[in-house]
Amino acid sequence: xxxxxxxxxxxxxxxxxxxxxxxxxxxxxxxxxxxxxxxxxxxxxxxxxxxxxxxxxxxxxxxxxxxxxxxxxxxxxxxxxxxxxxxxxxxxxxxxxxxxxxxxxxxxxxxxxxxxxxxxxxxxxxxxxxxxxxxxxxxxxxxxxxxxxxxxxxxxxxxxxxxxxxxxxxxxxxxxxxxxxxxxxxxxxxxxxxxxxxxxxxxxxxxxxxxxxxxxxxxxxxxxxxxxxxxxxxxxxxxxxxxxxxxxxxxxxxxxxxxxxxxxxxxxxxxxxxxxxxxxxxxxxxxxxxxxxxxxxxxxxxxxxxxxxxxxxxxxxxxxxxxxxxxxxx
Numbered sequence: 001x002x003x004x005x006x007x008x009x010x011x012x013x014x015x016x017x018x019x020x021x022x023x024x025x026x027x028x029x030x031x032x033x034x035x036x037x038x039x040x041x042x043x044x045x046x047x048x049x050x051x052x053x054x055x056x057x058x059x060x061x062x063x064x065x066x067x068x069x070x071x072x073x074x075x076x077x078x079x080x081x082x083x084x085x086x087x088x089x090x091x092x093x094x095x096x097x098x099x100x101x102x103x104x105x106x107x108x109x110x111x112x113x114x115x116x117x118x119x120x121x122x123x124x125x126x127x128x129x130x131x132x133x134x135x136x137x138x139x140x141x142x143x144x145x146x147x148x149x150x151x152x153x154x155x156x157x158x159x160x161x162x163x164x165x166x167x168x169x170x171x172x173x174x175x176x177x178x179x180x181x182x183x184x185x186x187x188x189x190x191x192x193x194x195x196x197x198x199x200x201x202x203x204x205x206x207x208x209x210x211x212x213x214x215x216x217x218x219x220x221x222x223x224x225x226x227x228x229x230x231x232x233x234x235x236x237x238x239x240x241x242x243x244x245x246x247x248x249x250x251x252x253x254x255x256x257x258x259x260x261x262x263x264x265x266x267x268x269x270x271x272x273x274x275x276x277x278x279x280x281x282x283x284x285x286x287x288x289x290x291x292x293x294x295x296x297x298x299x300x301x302x303x304x305x306x307x308x309x310x311x312x313x314x315x316x317x318x319x320x321x322x323x324x325x326x327x328x329x330x
Contacts, residue, residue: 088300103287163298224280
């Protein structure tokens with residue numbers, strides 16, 4: 001596939017950027033007349049994702065890439081919608097002491113999923129036919145949806161049924177969260193998006209870049225997530241986040257130094273992995289602080305607004321990375 005098609009895959013995250021627009025309507029529907037409909041909504045969204053996924057088998061990737069991406073875009077919309085409801089339920093049921101553990105667990109599961117997706121699932125795709133592979137994925141998704149019927153249900157307060165975009169923007173905690181998210185996300189994502197292109201341009205093998213940016217960094221990221229629980233339990237959140245942010249800055253500078261001057265893949269991998277572990281500690285804190293700020297009326301809508309901001313920076317970083325790479329080639 002050409003770079004235009006590969007670059008267009010970033011557009012698949014647009015539904016997550018746009019969640020803040022329809023999150024209030026979804027949250028109002030969820031709690032209409034006091035009914036907790038979150039389980040049915042998540043189940044419906046999951047089934048729609050499964051249908052979209054199963055239909056991918058009817059497309060030819062080489063000749064119909066944009067048709068496939070249109071179906072995936074629809075699947076991502078339902079996935080983003082389920083996440084809105086899920087995050088609201090987590091916030092409404094989580095006490096302050098449990099926020100760090102929740103953030104750590106979510107990151108660990110994300111890293112595990114990343115390892116499975118970039119190793120085992122790719123091997124299966126090479127072994128099975130495309131149709132068999134997709135049907136297997138549908139079966140796994142439907143099996144996972146059975147978890148939806150387990151507790152908890154939303155512990156929404158009476159009267160918290162009128163969230164809106166305007167209310168979220170007027171919320172002082174959310175305002176603080178937006179500023180915080182923009183500063184932190186830009187500082188973390190923009191430089192980090194340049195690491196892999198810089199490594200490749202400096203002559204490192206694609207396999208080495210893939211390992212340290214994939215499985216290797218995920219393993220260290222899980223370690224960082226576990227350390228985060230201990231750190232935030234024993235020390236003030238602000239001090240831990242400030243300390244690890246400083247570590248991240250020095251780690252990134254050390255990474256650049258090894259790319260341009262030393263070019264030792266072993267040392268580069270160690271610095272890269274430590275930087276990933278430090279980032280994980282920071283993100284556990286970020287997720288915890290976000291959920292604490294978003295609690296109360298319109299929790300799902302408030303959190304969707306902060307996540308939309310984060311996803312926007314993620315897409316922006318990817319586009320900036322691609323632009324800088326092309327500019328560097330000239």
